[in-house]
Amino acid sequence: MRIAEAALRSGLSVDTIRYYEKSGIVPEILRGPDRQRRFSQENIDWLTLLYWLRETGMPMRTMHRFANLYQAGDSTISERKQVLLAHAEHLKGRRADLDRCEQLLAHKLAIYEDIEG
Amino acid sequence: MRIAEAALRSGLSVDTIRYYEKSGIVPEILRGPDRQRRFSQENIDWLTLLYWLRETGMPMRTMHRFANLYQAGDSTISERKQVLLAHAEHLKGRRADLDRCEQLLAHKLAIYEDIEG
DNA sequence: GCCTTGACCTGGAGTTGCTCCAGCTTGGTA
DNA sequence: TACCAAGCTGGAGCAACTCCAGGTCAAGGC
Numbered sequence: 001m002r003i004a005e006a007a008l009r010s011g012l013s014v015d016t017i018r019y020y021e022k023s024g025i026v027p028e029i030l031r032g033p034d035r036q037r038r039f040s041q042e043n044i045d046w047l048t049l050l051y052w053l054r055e056t057g058m059p060m061r062t063m064h065r066f067a068n069l070y071q072a073g074d075s076t077i078s079e080r081k082q083v084l085l086a087h088a089e090h091l092k093g094r095r096a097d098l099d100r101c102e103q104l105l106a107h108k109l110a111i112y113e114d115i116e117g
Numbered sequence: 118m119r120i121a122e123a124a125l126r127s128g129l130s131v132d133t134i135r136y137y138e139k140s141g142i143v144p145e146i147l148r149g150p151d152r153q154r155r156f157s158q159e160n161i162d163w164l165t166l167l168y169w170l171r172e173t174g175m176p177m178r179t180m181h182r183f184a185n186l187y188q189a190g191d192s193t194i195s196e197r198k199q200v201l202l203a204h205a206e207h208l209k210g211r212r213a214d215l216d217r218c219e220q221l222l223a224h225k226l227a228i229y230e231d232i233e234g
Numbered sequence: 235g236c237c238t239t240g241a242c243c244t245g246g247a248g249t250t251g252c253t254c255c256a257g258c259t260t261g262g263t264a
Numbered sequence: 265t266a267c268c269a270a271g272c273t274g275g276a277g278c279a280a281c282t283c284c285a286g287g288t289c290a291a292g293g294c
Contacts, residue, residue, distance in 0.1 A: 003271070015253055018272090023251095034260055036271050049225070052218040060251065074232060081229050088222050091215050098208050098215075101169040105205050108166070112198050115191060120242070132282055135243090140280095151289055153242055177280070 006039040010047035011055070017047060023060070025050065025067040046070075057094060058087055123156040127164035128172070134164060140177070142167065142184040163187075174211060175204055 007014045020026045021037075026046065029037045039047075053063055066083050069076040124131045137143045138154075143163060146154045156164075170180060183200050186193040 013253080014271090016251085019252065034271080036260085049221065052214075052221050054251085055214055056218045077229050077232055081226060084222050084226055084229075088219065088226075091219055091222075095212070095215055097169075097172055098212055101173045102205065102208055104166065104169050105201050105208075109198060109201055109205075112194050112201075115194055130282080131242090133280085136281065151242080153289085171280085 001039050001044075003037050003039070006037075006044060006047060009044050011051040012047055020047070020050060023064075025060070025063050027067070027071050053087065056087070056091060058090070062087075118156050118161075120154050120156070123154075123161060123164060126161050128168040129164055137164070137167060140181075142177070142180050144184070144188050170204060173204070173208060175207070179204075 003014050003017060007017060010017070012020070021029055029039060029043055032038050050063060062083065066080060069080045069083070120131050120134060124134060127134070129137070138146055146156060146160055149155050167180060179200065183197060186197045186200070
């Protein structure tokens, strides 16, 4: 499939996919005879994972490391597991942030209600 | 209080506080006779709110709008309420993203367990 | 009285992670 | 044959910081 559909399926924008490829966190996207990219299902799965990792705050540096491990094959699985487990911990922190912000908003909104009467 | 303590209390960095002031989303921070900033409790509360709004994904543009409403006085309260309610909705979306990513991580980790045996 | 130290100042450059754009190629349709 | 949509590349632009050089100022030590 072409880049437009890959974007739709992964969640990333067309530009971001090209940017990710250029910066080396997406391995070898094949090209057709027209020199345009053709995405495999494996490509899409990988891009989708990257999308969610990035969307939830993983820095590019870490994604880079993860991509390198991925390309190095099955021997790196326990290291990859560490990366994902660390990110799962990070998600907990983000969730706590949302809770905290929600409380603050509720507090502010209550004050506004008071003023408006 | 000085900028270092303001940073500690609000959660923002010293540089970010100065940047926010320069870009106009923090109203009038008074200066001492040494021309250094002195923060009131109201300043800290405002910075803390900005910190949480930004931390949970509110763009500067929106924070700008909110700051303008804040400076315009009590007549803008219902508009400010709209901004905060919209942000509360946004938080729900972020929470759904975290859920989704958590599921994906669990899935990936399960696959890794399978491979490792 | 002078020197050092540390907190703060400003203006401006650098960084991250995209996003947009101009100008070109290519395959398909009328 | 002309045109159009979709894709390509290299590079500029942008948001939101982050860092740094070079300077001021007050306080403490000698």
